[in-house]
Amino acid sequence: MSTLVTESRLADPDRSYRALIEAHRGLSDEDSAALNSRLVLILANHVGEHAVLQEAIALAKQSMEAAKDTSP
Amino acid sequence: MNTRKVLYQFGYRRCADQDRPSPARHPVVVVGAGPVGLCTAIDLAQRGVPVVLLDDADRIGEGSRGICYAKRTLEILDRLGVAEPCLEKGITWKIGKVFQNNDLLYAFDLLPEDGHKMPAFINLQQYYLEHALVERAATLPNLEIRWRNKVIDMQRSNDGATLTVETPEDCYNLDSDWVVAADGARSALRGMLGLAFQGEAFEDRFLIADVKMKGDFPPERWFWFDPPFHEGRSALLHKQPDDVWRIDLQLGSDADAKAEQAPERVIPRLRQMLGHDDFSLEWVSVYTFQCRRLERFVHGRVVFAGDAAHQVSPFGARGANSGIQDAENLSWKLALVLKGEAPESLIESYELERSAAADENIGHSTRSTDFIAPRSAQELRFRDATLSLARHAPFAKRMVNSGRLSMPSIYETPLSTPNLDHWSGSARVGAPLPDAPMRDRNGKSIWLLEALGGEETILHVPNGAPPPNGHRVFVLGGDLIDERGLFAQRFDASPGSTYLVRPDQHLAARWRHATPSMIESASRRMRGFEGGPA
Numbered sequence: 001m002s003t004l005v006t007e008s009r010l011a012d013p014d015r016s017y018r019a020l021i022e023a024h025r026g027l028s029d030e031d032s033a034a035l036n037s038r039l040v041l042i043l044a045n046h047v048g049e050h051a052v053l054q055e056a057i058a059l060a061k062q063s064m065e066a067a068k069d070t071s072p
Numbered sequence: 073m074n075t076r077k078v079l080y081q082f083g084y085r086r087c088a089d090q091d092r093p094s095p096a097r098h099p100v101v102v103v104g105a106g107p108v109g110l111c112t113a114i115d116l117a118q119r120g121v122p123v124v125l126l127d128d129a130d131r132i133g134e135g136s137r138g139i140c141y142a143k144r145t146l147e148i149l150d151r152l153g154v155a156e157p158c159l160e161k162g163i164t165w166k167i168g169k170v171f172q173n174n175d176l177l178y179a180f181d182l183l184p185e186d187g188h189k190m191p192a193f194i195n196l197q198q199y200y201l202e203h204a205l206v207e208r209a210a211t212l213p214n215l216e217i218r219w220r221n222k223v224i225d226m227q228r229s230n231d232g233a234t235l236t237v238e239t240p241e242d243c244y245n246l247d248s249d250w251v252v253a254a255d256g257a258r259s260a261l262r263g264m265l266g267l268a269f270q271g272e273a274f275e276d277r278f279l280i281a282d283v284k285m286k287g288d289f290p291p292e293r294w295f296w297f298d299p300p301f302h303e304g305r306s307a308l309l310h311k312q313p314d315d316v317w318r319i320d321l322q323l324g325s326d327a328d329a330k331a332e333q334a335p336e337r338v339i340p341r342l343r344q345m346l347g348h349d350d351f352s353l354e355w356v357s358v359y360t361f362q363c364r365r366l367e368r369f370v371h372g373r374v375v376f377a378g379d380a381a382h383q384v385s386p387f388g389a390r391g392a393n394s395g396i397q398d399a400e401n402l403s404w405k406l407a408l409v410l411k412g413e414a415p416e417s418l419i420e421s422y423e424l425e426r427s428a429a430a431d432e433n434i435g436h437s438t439r440s441t442d443f444i445a446p447r448s449a450q451e452l453r454f455r456d457a458t459l460s461l462a463r464h465a466p467f468a469k470r471m472v473n474s475g476r477l478s479m480p481s482i483y484e485t486p487l488s489t490p491n492l493d494h495w496s497g498s499a500r501v502g503a504p505l506p507d508a509p510m511r512d513r514n515g516k517s518i519w520l521l522e523a524l525g526g527e528e529t530i531l532h533v534p535n536g537a538p539p540p541n542g543h544r545v546f547v548l549g550g551d552l553i554d555e556r557g558l559f560a561q562r563f564d565a566s567p568g569s570t571y572l573v574r575p576d577q578h579l580a581a582r583w584r585h586a587t588p589s590m591i592e593s594a595s596r597r598m599r600g601f602e603g604g605p606a
Contacts, residue, residue: 033450037457045467 004055079199080132082206084220084240095245098124099410101235102252103223103261105129107138107198108378108395109254110205114152115403117215119526121410124246125215126237128222132206137198139310139318140389143183144480144504145396146190147577151526153211154204155190162194163311168293170474172459174300178469182477187558188507189519193477195291195312198392226251226264232373250406251374254399259380265371271364272438274385275325276445278359279332283317283342285351295474297444297459301345306444306474309345316354319345320386322445329358361385361441363434369398370423377402382430384437387444387475394433397480398426404526404575408599418600421487429481436476443473480504487574489581489594497564499571501579506562511553520559523552526575528598530591535567540591542572574598 010016024032044053089096102113105127113125141149141158149155166182183192209215224243225236232249253261262269294309301307308320321341323332331337333356343349365382369375378395402422408414446452461468483502491501498506508520523546530542531552539547546552554560563571563582570586572594573579581594596602 033453034457037450037453038461041454041457041461041468041471042465045465 002049002052004052004059006059078131078133080203080206082130082217082219084130085218086239086241087216087218089246090239090242090244092244095234095247097232097247097249098122099248100124100250100252100406101126101246101248102254103127103235104253104255104259104378104380105202105206105217105219106254106256106378106395107201107205107392108380108399109252110202110209111148111152111396111399112252112254112377112403113215113217114154114205114209114212115400115526116407117209117212118152119403119407120214121407122214123216124248125209125217126221126223126235127217127219130219132199132202138201138389138392139195139197139312140393140477141194141196141201142389142393142478142480143188143190143192144478145393146194147504147507147521148396148400149201150190150522151400151577152205152208154201154208157204157207158196158201159191159194161200161313162196163291163313164191164194165291165293165311166192167290168295168474168477170472171294171296171299172462173296173298175463177297177459177462177472187509187556189509189521190507193389195310195318197312197314197316200313201392223255223260223264226261226374228265228372228374230372249373249410252402252406253374253376253380254378254395255380257379257383259376261374262366262376262380265374267366267371269364269366269383271362271383271434274361274363274441274445275447276360276441277323277325277327277329277332278361279319279321279323279327279338279341279356280359281319281321281338281342281356282312282354283319283346283351284315284354285317285346286315287311287317287346289317297455297474299345302341307345308474321345323358327358332358359386363438363441365427365430365434368423369427369430370419375402375406375419375422377426381426382434384433385441386437387440388433388437389475389478390433390437393478394429397429398422400576401426405600408575414599415601421485421600425481425483425485425487428484432481433478440473440475444475483578487580487598487600489572489590489597491582493582493584495564495582497562499563499579499582501582504576504578505573508554508558508562509556510559511555513551515553517555518552520552521577524573524577526577528575528595529573531563531571531573533565533567533569535585537568540570540586540588542591542595572598 100123102109102125105125113123116123146155169179170177220240222238223235224238227234233251235246237244255261291311296307299307305322310318338356362383369381377398384390405418405422409416446455458468458471462472482500488501510518510520512518528543530545532539533548568585570583572581580598
């Protein structure tokens with residue numbers, strides 16, 4: 001069973017990041033949230049493994065806690 | 073609207089136990105004459121165990137309540153002798169459709185193959201099922217139903233329990249080796265043992281209405297997300313016998329239950345949905361749902377079954393169906409234990425198998441409720457994202473959850489003997505047998521499950537060697553003829569294949585080439601003698 005890859009995999013990370021930004025540019029917060037929800041579902045299906053999805057959720061939550069800990 | 077009319081009235085009758093100087097002792101007392109208690113009592117009585125069934129009421133009231141009975145439940149009811157009146161009266165269906173707004177998102181077929189005696193589902197008002205069960209119970213001389221006998225106290229001991237029973241005339245005590253508590257979601261017996269009933273409560277309120285009308289909707293399950301007649305919410309439509317339609321409308325968490333049940337509120341909603349007002353309201357009720365269970369179902373000699381043990385939301389029809397499957401799982405085990413043919417520890421496998429089934433049902437029903445009634449803005453976004461993606465991508469269709477309809481559990485159980493060989497086909501160790509059309513020795517058509525009934529059975533495909541010995545052996549091609557080859561297909565049968573079937577028609581073991589000692593050991597294991605729960 002594969003595990004979540006956290007090493008960089010994208011050939012041009014800046015370009016992919018930019019694609020996400022562009023997708024959201026000009027959208028209201030509500031539309032952005034709706035777009036993200038769709039993206040999460042599409043990407044989760046593409047990942048195709050429940051265990052990897054769980055790891056991704058855990059990593060996301062962990063980074064949020066870390067952000068709270070370091071905020072003043 | 074909520075005062076229920078009496079549909080069937082039964083009489084309280086004084087019984088001999090009320091006049092005995094010391095309490096009478098019975099092998100089994102079942103408490104609660106709903107579908108689960110009645111099925112348990114009938115199954116036990118059919119297996120030769122004398123049963124007393126107590127109920128605090130003396131009537132079956134209106135209000136359709138549980139309406140969807142699944143294939144496996146119908147197979148059980150068939151063994152209990154009541155499937156025929158239910159099928160005759162019920163609405164048979166197998167197609168479900170899911171709509172968003174006016175558009176059909178997808179349709180599903182719950183039984184895409186033929187060659188099964190029972191359909192995927194029937195819809196039938198619960199009172200018709202209860203009535204059929206009461207009539208069947210009346211034909212069994214070793215089953216005694218005592219109406220208006222209310223259990224008001226229970227004292228447990230190592231070898232059973234003493235019940236204090238209140239009747240319209242007096243109170244009396246009863247001793248019983250075993251007590252089956254099938255007294256429903258508000259189980260009084262659960263309260264008497266001080267047992268916690270834990271789980272999740274859902275805030276959304278739902279309106280359930282039974283409407284009488286001549287409609288031209290097909291006999292299918294129709295579910296809408298965000299329908300034009302009920303914006304932003306969900307709705308469900310089901311056909312019942314007698315031109316009655318079940319309508320289920322999501323109201324939200326802030327709805328006023330009392331106000332919503334008022335006809336002046338309900339009728340306009342329904343008019344909007346149906347597009348006319350040529351209907352009459354039979355029954356209406358506002359519900360919230362809970363998904364919860366007892367931590368343990370077996371407490372010494374007191375065993376909980378059905379809603380008394382676990383409760384689910386109605387999406388998926390997993391309440392009555394799982395309760396009736398509890399009844400069948402418990403009955404054969406209790407009968408064997410009472411006859412001294414199995415150790416008492418066999419009852420522990422009821423705990424294990426039906427607890428896993430309850431978790432599975434609670435899991436499905438919780439996930440369905442999450443999808444149907446999202447609880448935050450983001451939950452709603454995910455839900456709506458899934459619905460809109462479903463029009464473009466197949467993966468999202470599979471995520472759309474309007475209720476995952478009841479399927480029997482496949483038991484991971486110490487009563488099973490693991491496969492040694494490779495098998496294809498739809499039969500699974502731990503699962504109920506797939507049915508198949510057969511002929512008997514005399515050429516008469518018979519369904520496989522009818523032939524099996526409720527006894528431990530060995531099915532054997534001949535290969536020239538002498539057939540196995542066992543409690544009851546059916547040789548394929550002799551005792552049962554696989555007329556259409558569906559047995560061979562569904563059981564991946566080849567010469568020598570041998571199957572051991574439990575009294576509840578679940579598959580306990582199978583071999584390509586069995587030896588007598590393998591079969592003997594699997595049969596003992598199935599009855600809890602070896603490899604059983606510690």
